[in-house]
Amino acid sequence: MSQQSHASGSPMRVSPNARAVVDAIERRFEDHLGTIVGLLRQRSVSADGGDMDAMASLLDGMLRDLGATSQIVQTPGFPVVLGELDDGAPRTLVVYGMYDTMPVEGETWIVDDPFAGTIVDLPGLGPSIVARGAENSKGALGAWLNMLATWRSVHGRLPVNVRFVFEGEEELGSPSLPAVIERYRDRLVGDAGVFPSLLQAATGKPVVRLGHKGIAFYELAVRGGEWGGPTKRAVHSSRAVWYHNPAVALVQALATLMSPDQRDILIDGFHDEVAGIPDEDRPALARLAETFDASIELSEDDALRFKWDERDVRLLERYLYQPSLSIDGLATGDMGPGAKTILPHEARAKLEFRLVPNQTEEVLTARLRQHFRTAGFPQVEVRLHSTTKWSKTSASSLAARASIAACRAFGLEPEVWPTQAGSSPMYLFADVLGVPFAPAGLGHGGGAHAPDEYATIDGLRLCEQSLAVFLEEVATAE
Numbered sequence: 227m228s229q230q231s232h233a234s235g236s237p238m239r240v241s242p243n244a245r246a247v248v249d250a251i252e253r254r255f256e257d258h259l260g261t262i263v264g265l266l267r268q269r270s271v272s273a274d275g276g277d278m279d280a281m282a283s284l285l286d287g288m289l290r291d292l293g294a295t296s297q298i299v300q301t302p303g304f305p306v307v308l309g310e311l312d313d314g315a316p317r318t319l320v321v322y323g324m325y326d327t328m329p330v331e332g333e334t335w336i337v338d339d340p341f342a343g344t345i346v347d348l349p350g351l352g353p354s355i356v357a358r359g360a361e362n363s364k365g366a367l368g369a370w371l372n373m374l375a376t377w378r379s380v381h382g383r384l385p386v387n388v389r390f391v392f393e394g395e396e397e398l399g400s401p402s403l404p405a406v407i408e409r410y411r412d413r414l415v416g417d418a419g420v421f422p423s424l425l426q427a428a429t430g431k432p433v434v435r436l437g438h439k440g441i442a443f444y445e446l447a448v449r450g451g452e453w454g455g456p457t458k459r460a461v462h463s464s465r466a467v468w469y470h471n472p473a474v475a476l477v478q479a480l481a482t483l484m485s486p487d488q489r490d491i492l493i494d495g496f497h498d499e500v501a502g503i504p505d506e507d508r509p510a511l512a513r514l515a516e517t518f519d520a521s522i523e524l525s526e527d528d529a530l531r532f533k534w535d536e537r538d539v540r541l542l543e544r545y546l547y548q549p550s551l552s553i554d555g556l557a558t559g560d561m562g563p564g565a566k567t568i569l570p571h572e573a574r575a576k577l578e579f580r581l582v583p584n585q586t587e588e589v590l591t592a593r594l595r596q597h598f599r600t601a602g603f604p605q606v607e608v609r610l611h612s613t614t615k616w617s618k619t620s621a622s623s624l625a626a627r628a629s630i631a632a633c634r635a636f637g638l639e640p641e642v643w644p645t646q647a648g649s650s651p652m653y654l655f656a657d658v659l660g661v662p663f664a665p666a667g668l669g670h671g672g673g674a675h676a677p678d679e680y681a682t683i684d685g686l687r688l689c690e691q692s693l694a695v696f697l698e699e700v701a702t703a704e
Contacts, residue, residue: 237635237695243385244698247377248691254376255687261288262368262686263343265325266357272326272397278304281325285392288371293378294390299410301402304394308410311374311390313383318416319700320389320661322652323367324396327359333677345683351428351670354680361424361671365681367392369667369689370422377694385701389414393651399443399612400651407654418625418700419655419663424671424681424689425633425640431517432633432668436626437645438652439549440581440616442590447607448472448479449572456571460559463567472605473558476573479603480553488533491551493597496590501583503547507644510621511546515539517641546645550580576611580647587613617653617663618645625664628699632666632692668692 237248251258270281282298282305289296294311304326330340337344340358348354355365377384391414393403407414425432450457454470461469484491491497503511520537524530534541558573560566579590591610598606619626621642633640655661669685669692 237691238637239635240695241698241702243381244695246380247373247694250376250380251373251687251690251694255690258369258372258376258690259683259686261372262365263355263357265364265368266343266355266359267341269341270326270359270394271329272304272395273329275304278326278394282307282392282394285323285325289390292371292375294388296390299406301395301406303398303402306394306403306406307390307392308406308413309390309392310413311384311388313387315384315386315701317418317701318387318389319697320391320414320416320419320655320659320663321370322419322421322655322663323370323390323392324363324394325367325392326394326397327362327364328397328675330358330677335677337678340677340679346680348680348682351680351682353683355683355686356678356680358679360673360679360681362674362679363421363423365671365686366422366424366667366669366689369669369686370693373690373693373697376690377697385698387416389416396651399441399614400654401612403651404654404658407658411659414655414661415659416661418623418628419652419661420625420629420696420700421650421652421663421665422689422693423665423667424669424685425665426638426668426670426685428670428672430638430670432638432640433643434626434629434633434640434665435643435646436621436664437618437643438614438616438650439645439647440585440587440614440653441649442579442581442587442613443611444577444579444591444594445609445611446476446480446575446577447572447609448476448574448603448605449607451605453605456569458571460568460570463569466569469569471569473570473573475603475605476556476558476575479598479601479606480575480577482597482601482603484551491549493593494600495593496549499584499586499589500547500549503543504644506620510642510644511539511542514542514641514643518542545647546643547582549582549585550647552578552580554578580649581616583616583618585616587615614649614651615653615657617650617656619652619656619662619664623662623664624700624703625662625666627703628696629664629666631699631703632696633668635695636668636688636692638668666693666696
């Protein structure tokens, strides 16, 4: 990673206070790496719930070791860890972290145990931790806690007060977090917010994304009933001449949602609330277009072509500012080996919409149900599984400016995206608490949600060092 030439602890422009911490991180990083490996070794897969309480207890103990107050808040799902480190500073920073990870079942990894925190020399990347959660996002979370401990040991106190929110359900759509934020909102306000991250691409270029699309995730079902089809069990497929097939009904219903070329969502009124591209985002879009390479995106996604013909800024505009629909899964009948001739009694699908300003889940749900009724498929059951609202942070906010300044301090000019197509619970902080959030932290990782997830060792060191600079920027920026 040629652009990580400053990974050895030599930022180009930092204050003496920050430099002292950066240098201390360099000296102590071998011990710090052990802390990060310890987090990765504690399994915390929210999909199956295994060891989630143990992971929350581990973070609670780490906060207490820092000198922070800490509380494990029980929820209907998995615990949220709240903490505060008040050093009497003029400004307060809210830090969000997620301690849950994705499953590994059915995957083939280059390491024997994806939860062992194994260090592997990866071609073109060098020594790296290959483990579930290394990039998303226990690696950066551990780097953040290491940095805070180092700053306090060097200077005695932090330049800002810090409030902590660590959840264990991000990969499930953060269903329990809204109630916790509302209940403890007076304890969670601050001047800025941060999501510690590994922001560098494999090329070394830092990418700072300042917003998220929302998401509405649905489970659909068609079951046999008065409308037709077997009601309690599958029957012999020879009965298909007599009975309706729930699988056919669901597939036909799904086909009414999009045009055959998959470019247009056909739900009546679906685009009515779409806000479009804010004028303040257009300069950033123009800058992105200068460096955006569509062929890289195709290569990284193992895809051969886009559904759209354009390859310029219009492709970015669609990606960032248009809503989308995806059928994530279908389940019905028999897909085992051999031939089992049946007429299934039910069919199910998982469906998601990515929402943009000013779309809401409430309006979408009503329109989706009405769409199926109008299209002649009232038997389609629509159940909202989870939802997350879109969020947006201004590039002029304290959090964004500090994140960008931390990149520049290491001689790296970040690529600033005004928003992104992914989703997160950042809206809870921006909308409910009024705290603008931004990701921060140099370093590189990859493979999130996939086999062989990794974070480079140099990248984790650089993440800690750049987060120290970020902390100082939050404290001192005008």
